Amino acid sequence: MRAHVTLHRLAEMKAQREPIVMVTAYDHATARIAERAEVDMVLVGDSGAQVVLGHASTAAVTVDEMLMLAAAVRRGIRSAFVVADVPFGSTEVSDEQAVATAVRFVKEAGADAVKLEGGGPARLARIRAIADAGVVVVGHVGLTPQTAVALGGLRAQGRTADSAERFAREALAVQDAGASVLVIEAVPAEVVDAVLPALHIPVIGIGAGRADGQVLVMHDLVGLTEGRTAVFVKRFADAGTxxxxxxxxxxxxxxxxxxxxxxxxxxxxxxxxxxxxxxxx
Structure with a gap:
């Protein structure tokens, strides 16, 4: 049986330039598939709001719904490092609210870490508070779907000088605030490459070049998603058919x-x- 992937192991993989494989899962069945494939990290993404629960956006999913999905995934995982998205609205009010939400995902769902989107001042305070409480935090910068409206929609970031500068500042700030891993979404590879040397934590890309590892939505990569997918998605199977x-x-x-x-x-x-x-x- 493969040893449990720890935060130390992820840091070791980064140091040894061993690519980190991350995939989403939303229930016990998809978790078992991820485990059988021996991926390194599993993300219980709030994208489950759309691909599992049928909502129009990630903003609709609740804490209780995410806890249910995360607990089901945890029961199916033996070795991978499990990260749970904290849904929109569950950390925005205060540091105290953010810590309480994060602790629930660790205690009730068994998550190894929680993921927070954004790198603005308020988000940095939340990351700092959660990390100080002893919960591992995964940051997420670039395209942040929970607040995509403020970014002009679901579109790539870092393509202009202002946007690239904002991305670079946020990536470093999230790291300095205490995030242990960073997800970068929909940022040109050249811009990511310029920032990577300053990031000492593992960096997982999705539409952001090679980074230290990659993440894709399970339903996208196995062909269960209907309709158009993002440009960074590659379909590796046609399970839907x-x-x-x-x-x-x-x-x-x-x-x-x-x-x-x-x-x-x-x-x-x-x-x-x-x-x-x-x-x-």
């Missing part, structure tokens, strides 16, 4: 009367059949 074909084949056999067949049932003794008939009398 396979599953739809399987369900269609099942439906066809039920309608044709060929399923279930005799081998899909249980046998009974003549006495059992007689007893059942006698009970009707």
């Amino acid at each position: 396979v599953m739809a074909d399987g369900v269609a084949a099942y439906a066809a056999e039920v309608r044709a009367g060929t399923f279930p067949a005799a081998e899909h049932g249980y046998s009974a003794t003549p006495a059992a059949v007689a007893a059942a008939r006698a009970a009707l009398d």
Whole structure:
């Protein structure tokens, strides 16, 4: 059995330039798939609001919903490092609210770390407070979906001089505030490369060049997502088609009367059949 991936191990992987593999999972089944694939980190992303719960955006998901998803993932993971997104609205009010939310994810869901988006002054205070409380924090800069409206929508960051400068400042500030890992989303690789030498914590990219590791949404990479996906997504399987074909084949056999067949049932003794008939009398 593979040893549990710790924060120390992630730092070691960065130092040895060993790529870190991270993927999202939202329930026990996808967690088991991630575990079988021996990924290093599993993110219980608030993207589950859309891909699992059917919301229009990540902002709709609640703490209780995220705790349920994170706990299910934790039960399916034995070795990977589990990170849980804290949903929008659960850390914004105060440092005390942020610490209380983070502690719930550790105590109730068994998360190894929590992830906070953004690098503004208020977010830095929350990161600092949570880290000071003893909870491992994963930062997230660049495109931050929870507050994408303020960024002009779900679009790449760091493509202009002002945006690149803001990204660089936020990345360093999040590190200095106490984040132990940093996710960078949708930032040009050249801009990320310029900042990486100043980041001593592991950096996970998503649409942000190679960094120290990569993260993708499970449903995107295995082909369960319908419609258009982000430019940084690569589909590595077509599970959606396979599953739809399987369900269609099942439906066809039920309608044709060929399923279930005799081998899909249980046998009974003549006495059992007689007893059942006698009970009707």
